[in-house]
Amino acid sequence: MKKFLIYLCLFIFICFILPALLTKQDMKANSSDIAKQAPIDMTNQEDKNNAESKTDMDKNNTTIQLLHQKTGEIEEVELEKYLCNVVSAEMPASYELEALKAQAVVARTYTLYKVKNKKHENADICDTSTCCQAWVTKEERLARWEENLRESNWQKIEQCVNETKGKIITYQNEPINAFFHANSGGTTELPVNVWGGSGFPYLQVVQTAGEEGYSQYASEVELSNEELIEKLKTKYQDIQINFQDPEDIKILEHTDSNRVKTVKFGNHEISGVETRSIFGLKSTNFEMVKEANKIKFTVKGYGHGVGMSQTGADTMAKQGSNYEEIINHFYIGIEIKGINSLS
Numbered sequence: 023m024k025k026f027l028i029y030l031c032l033f034i035f036i037c038f039i040l041p042a043l044l045t046k047q048d049m050k051a052n053s054s055d056i057a058k059q060a061p062i063d064m065t066n067q068e069d070k071n072n073a074e075s076k077t078d079m080d081k082n083n084t085t086i087q088l089l090h091q092k093t094g095e096i097e098e099v100e101l102e103k104y105l106c107n108v109v110s111a112e113m114p115a116s117y118e119l120e121a122l123k124a125q126a127v128v129a130r131t132y133t134l135y136k137v138k139n140k141k142h143e144n145a146d147i148c149d150t151s152t153c154c155q156a157w158v159t160k161e162e163r164l165a166r167w168e169e170n171l172r173e174s175n176w177q178k179i180e181q182c183v184n185e186t187k188g189k190i191i192t193y194q195n196e197p198i199n200a201f202f203h204a205n206s207g208g209t210t211e212l213p214v215n216v217w218g219g220s221g222f223p224y225l226q227v228v229q230t231a232g233e234e235g236y237s238q239y240a241s242e243v244e245l246s247n248e249e250l251i252e253k254l255k256t257k258y259q260d261i262q263i264n265f266q267d268p269e270d271i272k273i274l275e276h277t278d279s280n281r282v283k284t285v286k287f288g289n290h291e292i293s294g295v296e297t298r299s300i301f302g303l304k305s306t307n308f309e310m311v312k313e314a315n316k317i318k319f320t321v322k323g324y325g326h327g328v329g330m331s332q333t334g335a336d337t338m339a340k341q342g343s344n345y346e347e348i349i350n351h352f353y354i355g356i357e358i359k360g361i362n363s364l365s
């Protein structure tokens with residue numbers, strides 16, 4: 023009987039108590055696994071956050087491949103630092119802070135557009151204003167300023183780049199082709215009238231008052247009849263003009279922004295853009311006056327006239343506009359966004 027009780031106790035222990043104990047231990051083990059798992063998950067989350075912020079930082083600290091046209095050397099430069107060199111080369115440091123900030127955003131946008139729409143084989147952009155965007159070394163730039171202005175000018179440029187850090191102009195969530203020029207002569211131009219193509223919806227004809235106050239606004243080129251013929255012959259060897267006939271040299275057509283579209287020079291009809299190039303005019307916004315044995319071109323504005331006018335930006339800043347208002351004036355239907363919002 024005593025033996026039977028021992029067997030019964032053993033049976034109860036094996037069948038009920040032992041499994042219960044083991045299950046409890048398993049549960050304990052599982053819960054400790056969960057407890058152990060949680061910090062791992064959190065760590066992963068932290069890693070993920072770190073990874074994301076690292077990506078953000080990477081976007082802000084984008085490097086670009088800059089081609090130096092004179093040497094052919096390609097240099098890797100940090101975007102925000104590169105922009106200080108560009109802004110200081112493209113706009114006078116004496117311009118208003120908000121105009122310089124607008125220039126920084128425009129230059130950043132123009133750069134990113136070039137990164138996405140490459141013009142050069144192994145580089146993102148080059149250092150030449152006639153091809154891509156002007157660039158000077160800090161040393162070169164400082165040397166060109168008066169000594170007492172060097173430090174404050176450079177600080178002003180850095181401030182404008184830093185205070186707009188990562189800001190770009192977008193249209194349909196893509197960086198725009200942010201053209202700019204020195205002086206619009208009061209009215210900007212459509213890209214189709216300069217380079218052909220189908221244009222961009224954000225580059226329209228806009229007006230800015232006050233650009234006449236800048237040295238880039240008015241200029242003149244005077245040529246004798248012989249000089250005019252000589253220059254035209256470089257492109258049109260068979261050129262013939264009857265200078266006695268007032269109908270033989272005249273502007274035939276203007277663009278919507280009142281720039282010259284077509285000019286008749288004797289037996290040739292030449293575009294305003296080509297006329298500008300042949301005679302070295304500052305813009306296509308010109309008039310021709312015939313005088314005895316010579317032609318005088320009176321020109322308004324400086325540059326192709328597309329996008330933001332720098333003197334227009336400075337005028338607006340002087341009148342109290344901030345950089346966002348300036349940008350929204352010159353580029354239509356755009357959004358100013360952080361570089362990180364781009365996919």
Ligand SMILES: [Zn+2]
Pocket residue numbers: 141142147148149150153154155
């Ligand atoms: Zn280039």
